[in-house]
Amino acid sequence: MAVIEGALVYSNLLALLSIGLTITYITTGVPNFAQGTMAVFGSYVSLTLWLLFGVHPYHTIPVSFILGGILGIAIYTVVLRPMIQKEAMIVILMIATLAVDLILLGALGAYSETLGVISGKGTRKFIFTPMDFKILGADAILVISSLAILMLLFTLFLLLYKTKFGIALRASMENPALAEIMGVNVEYTRIFSWFLSGSLAAVAGTLLPFRQEIVPATGAIIIVSIFAASIVGGLSSIYGALAGGYIIGMSESMVTFYLSKVIGPYILVYSKVISLIVLIIALIVAPSGIAGLEIWRKRVWRKSSSS
Amino acid sequence: MEEESMAQEFFILDVLLWTSLYLIVTLSLNIEYGYAGIPNFGRALAVLMGAIAAGGIVNRILIAIFGVEGNIIEASGGLKSVVNPMIAQNPLFGLAILALSLVIAALIGAITGALFILPSAKLKQDYLAITLLAISEVIFMVSNYNTAIIGGYYGVSVPDILAWLPGEQRFLAFTVISLFVAILVYFFVERLLTSPYGRLLKAMRENEDVVEAFGKNIMTIRIKTVAIGSAVAATAGALYSFYSVNVIATTFNRVEWTFFPFLMLLLGGMGNNRGVVLGVFSFVLAKLFLTVYKFEIKTLLHLPFEATWLEYILFGIAMLLILYYRPEGILREKPVMTPPVKQALREREKPQS
Numbered sequence: 230m231a232v233i234e235g236a237l238v239y240s241n242l243l244a245l246l247s248i249g250l251t252i253t254y255i256t257t258g259v260p261n262f263a264q265g266t267m268a269v270f271g272s273y274v275s276l277t278l279w280l281l282f283g284v285h286p287y288h289t290i291p292v293s294f295i296l297g298g299i300l301g302i303a304i305y306t307v308v309l310r311p312m313i314q315k316e317a318m319i320v321i322l323m324i325a326t327l328a329v330d331l332i333l334l335g336a337l338g339a340y341s342e343t344l345g346v347i348s349g350k351g352t353r354k355f356i357f358t359p360m361d362f363k364i365l366g367a368d369a370i371l372v373i374s375s376l377a378i379l380m381l382l383f384t385l386f387l388l389l390y391k392t393k394f395g396i397a398l399r400a401s402m403e404n405p406a407l408a409e410i411m412g413v414n415v416e417y418t419r420i421f422s423w424f425l426s427g428s429l430a431a432v433a434g435t436l437l438p439f440r441q442e443i444v445p446a447t448g449a450i451i452i453v454s455i456f457a458a459s460i461v462g463g464l465s466s467i468y469g470a471l472a473g474g475y476i477i478g479m480s481e482s483m484v485t486f487y488l489s490k491v492i493g494p495y496i497l498v499y500s501k502v503i504s505l506i507v508l509i510i511a512l513i514v515a516p517s518g519i520a521g522l523e524i525w526r527k528r529v530w531r532k533s534s535s536s
Numbered sequence: 537m538e539e540e541s542m543a544q545e546f547f548i549l550d551v552l553l554w555t556s557l558y559l560i561v562t563l564s565l566n567i568e569y570g571y572a573g574i575p576n577f578g579r580a581l582a583v584l585m586g587a588i589a590a591g592g593i594v595n596r597i598l599i600a601i602f603g604v605e606g607n608i609i610e611a612s613g614g615l616k617s618v619v620n621p622m623i624a625q626n627p628l629f630g631l632a633i634l635a636l637s638l639v640i641a642a643l644i645g646a647i648t649g650a651l652f653i654l655p656s657a658k659l660k661q662d663y664l665a666i667t668l669l670a671i672s673e674v675i676f677m678v679s680n681y682n683t684a685i686i687g688g689y690y691g692v693s694v695p696d697i698l699a700w701l702p703g704e705q706r707f708l709a710f711t712v713i714s715l716f717v718a719i720l721v722y723f724f725v726e727r728l729l730t731s732p733y734g735r736l737l738k739a740m741r742e743n744e745d746v747v748e749a750f751g752k753n754i755m756t757i758r759i760k761t762v763a764i765g766s767a768v769a770a771t772a773g774a775l776y777s778f779y780s781v782n783v784i785a786t787t788f789n790r791v792e793w794t795f796f797p798f799l800m801l802l803l804g805g806m807g808n809n810r811g812v813v814l815g816v817f818s819f820v821l822a823k824l825f826l827t828v829y830k831f832e833i834k835t836l837l838h839l840p841f842e843a844t845w846l847e848y849i850l851f852g853i854a855m856l857l858i859l860y861y862r863p864e865g866i867l868r869e870k871p872v873m874t875p876p877v878k879q880a881l882r883e884r885e886k887p888q889s
Contacts, residue, residue: 260662262669308856319662320575321859324798327577328855331795335848342841449790450677453670460666498681505674509655512667516658 232486234371238440240478241374244471245381245433246451247458249426251470253301254459255402256415256422259309259322263330264430264455266337266448267304271297271434273337273344276355276443280348286357286435287373293431301427302420304329310419330448338445353445357438370439377432378471385467453501454481457508463518472519480507546707547828553711553779554820556718557772561793562800562812563725564768569798570806571729572761573741574656575665578672580793581652582645582766584679584785586773589641590694591686591783594633598695609683612692616781623699630697634778638717641774642767649766650759657755673790680785691784694777710779717775721768726809728764730872737761738807791848796823799855805865814866823847 250264261267274293278284308325317325345352364372389395401408401418409415437443437451454477462473485500511518561583568574595612604614623630652671656664679685686692698706728734736757740747744754777783796819804815826833830843839846858865871877 260666312860315860317859317863320569320665321863323575323577323662323665324802325856325859327795327798328852328859330852331791331848331855332852335845335850335852338848339839339841339845342845346840449673453673456666456670460663464663499678501674501677505670508667508670512655512658512663516663 232482234368235440236479236482236486238368238371238374238436239482240475241378242433242436242440243454243458243478244378244474245429246455247462247470247474247477248381248467249429249433250455250459251462251464251467252422253305253426254464255466256405256419257305257309257313258319259326260456260459260464261304261426262323262326262452263304263333263448264426265450265452266330266333267297267300267427267430268434268437268451269337269443269445269448270300270333271431272355272438272443272447273340273434274431275357275435275438276352277344279357279360280344280350280352286360286438287369290377290432290435293435294428297431297434298424298428300431301423301425304427305420305423330452334445334448341445354442355438356442358440361439368439370436374436377436381429382471450501454478454504457504457511460508461511461518463515465518469518476519477504477507480504547824549707549711550824551817551820553707553714554824555817556711556714557776557779558797558800558820559718559813559816560721560772560775561769562797562804562816563721563809564765564772565797565801566806566809566812567725567729567737567768568762568765570801570808570812571734571737571741572758573737574653574758574762575661576668576762576765577665577794578652578668579769579797580788580790581672581675582649582769583773583776583793584676584788585645585648585766586641586770586775587777587783587785587788588679588686588773589644589770590637590774590777591692593640593644594637595692595694598633607684609687609690609692612687612694616693616695619695620699623695623697625700627698627700630695630699633695634697634713634774637774637778638771641770645770645773646763646767650763652766653758653762656758669790669794672794676785676788676790679788686783686785689784689786691782691786693782696781697778714775714779717771721771722809722813725768729809735872735874795855796851799851799858802855802858802863802865805867805869807869808865808867811865811867811869818866823851826850 246264246268249267250261253259253261271293274296275286275289278289278292279286304326308329309322312322312325341352362369387395389399397408397413398418398421400411401413401415405415437447441447458473458477459470460473461476462469462471464470481500481503484503485497489496561579564582565576565579568576591612592608595608595615598619599608599611599615602615602618604611604618606614619629619633623633652668655667655671659667680688682688683690696706698709701709729737736747736752740752740754740757747757748754773788776787780787800815800819801812802815803819804813805811826843826847833839833846834843
């Protein structure tokens with residue numbers, strides 16, 4: 230039971246991260262290699278508030294949501310937008326996000342040591358698990374991470390389908406050029422997507438230390454799972470990313486767990502191999518991800534033709 | 537005074553050694569990305585393969601020959617104490633080990649490179665870059681955690697191929713050997729890329745459909761190119777292992793062997809081997825300067841953290857500045873002057889004169 234709980238928590242967090250990655254890919258066309266380190270940024274925001282002011286990590290979620298969003302906007306407006314305006318090639322933009330990842334890693338590493346000096350505690354490695362408590366018999370992290378996903382989906386649904394801004398947003402995701410002609414400011418939707426991506430990553434980062442140990446370089450390790458989840462989802466729809474997050478999260482935790490029972494506990498450190506295998510299978514079977522599978526297209530077509 | 541000149545000498549040798557190691561890797565990236573336009577975000581994997589050739593394969597061959605007992609970590613230590621005295625007696629034996637390792641490194645580099653690029657058959661450029669990075673990162677993690685391959689984070693020892701030389705001369709001799717290999721690689725890459733094959737790669741980079749229309753198979757060209765590139769990069773991994781007389785998987789990380797080569801390539805100018813030399817040399821100079829004065833920088837600026845983090849920030853910013861202000865690098869790519877091109881240019885000038 231504890232294994233399934235852990236797997237669910239991990240899947241929730243992975244879904245948050247891959248939804249973030251997917252929306253910025255849809256609006257700006259750049260796979261963001263810094264997504265993992267953006268999550269670790271959130272972990273350090275919460276660690277700071279906990280160490281210096283004694284705020285419980287769960288109460289720091291709003292702060293890291295906002296700071297993460299600001300980080301996302303900064304990455305887009307300072308680094309990517311000037312390059313996109315110069316019509317840089319996609320590979321150049323990808324290398325730019327790799328550079329952002331390295332800068333963030335350096336900044337977080339420097340910050341973690343500085344924080345250690347200020348607070349007088351070891352901050353190189355940390356984990357929040359001892360601070361977790363029970364809600365109705367389940368670990369609070371399971372409840373909170375599931376609530377985060379549900380709230381996100383509900384808000385996104387309201388925003389995308391019930392507001393004018395949401396319609397503009399969907400239009401500029403589908404066809405930016407056409408949306409621009411119709412008077413939608415595509416720039417706003419891009420900035421919004423980077424805000425959302427950064428804030429979701431930071432919230433996932435606040436919750437991640439309840440499940441695993443965090444070091445400044447954790448981002449480089451989880452990026453494999455984030456990309457696997459997003460590619461399995463097809464990098465083209467939010468629901469695809471959500472499903473991808475659960476497929477990768479569950480298979481990574483459950484498959485490694487059962488393999489460890491059969492082969493031995495040493496297998497546990499190779500969980501990322503499972504992500505990679507699922508990623509490669511997905512690329513061979515469905516190169517455009519589960520969101521691009523034929524069955525969905527047919528259903529959408531039937532719906533639109535019958536109405 | 538004496539000490540200062542020693543330190544200076546050491547610094548110069550360090551610059552030359554790292555220039556040759558990074559030159560090999562960056563030239564290999566120039567073949568793949570600079571010429572062929574394949575975004576190989578998994579360069580570190582080929583370098584790791586070179587280290588596996590030295591620490592995993594050649595070590596095991598020697599362990600089997602000399603019958604050393606124990607797991608790879610212990611046996612490699614035992615092997616060192618058997619083989620080093622033999623090399624001290626017979627320098628040629630050391631060079632033979634090096635040559636064998638370089639050949640094996642190139643071979644398994646080529647094989648992994650050819651396999652590694654297969655996903656590109658179905659993928660767009662950005663998906664491909666992600667997949668290559670993921671494959672490289674996962675194999676790096678496995679060889680870091682699994683101590684049975686090359687000792688993982690504990691590492692294994694490799695024989696000192698220059699055991700017949702005393703300490704300070706060993707560094708000089710090893711630098712000369714690395715420079716020699718790097719120069720060989722430079723001329724090989726230069727010949728390869730000024731041949732019709734190099735122009736085929738450039739054509740593929742600019743427009744794959746045109747190349748296909750001329751009856752070339754894109755996939756074959758890609759497999760060949762990444763195999764050659766990875767073979768070249770793997771030799772750097774083997775050389776580095778023999779320089780540091782041990783192999784620790786943790787050193788073959790993404791920042792040092794994928795990101796930095798990209799930085800050097802873009803700094804110098806892609807599609808241009810002289811530019812690569814310039815890019816590598818300036819980067820190595822800056823990097824070693826930061827390494828040498830690490831402690832001074834830390835105390836002078838009153839940094840409460842290690843200067844390594846500062847290095848990451850600075851090189852990340854440097855990359856962004858290059859990408860924004862000069863994506864073509866210090867030296868621009870020039871067209872290859874083949875005899876027909878020269879003739880055409882001459883004919884174009886004639887009517888004007």
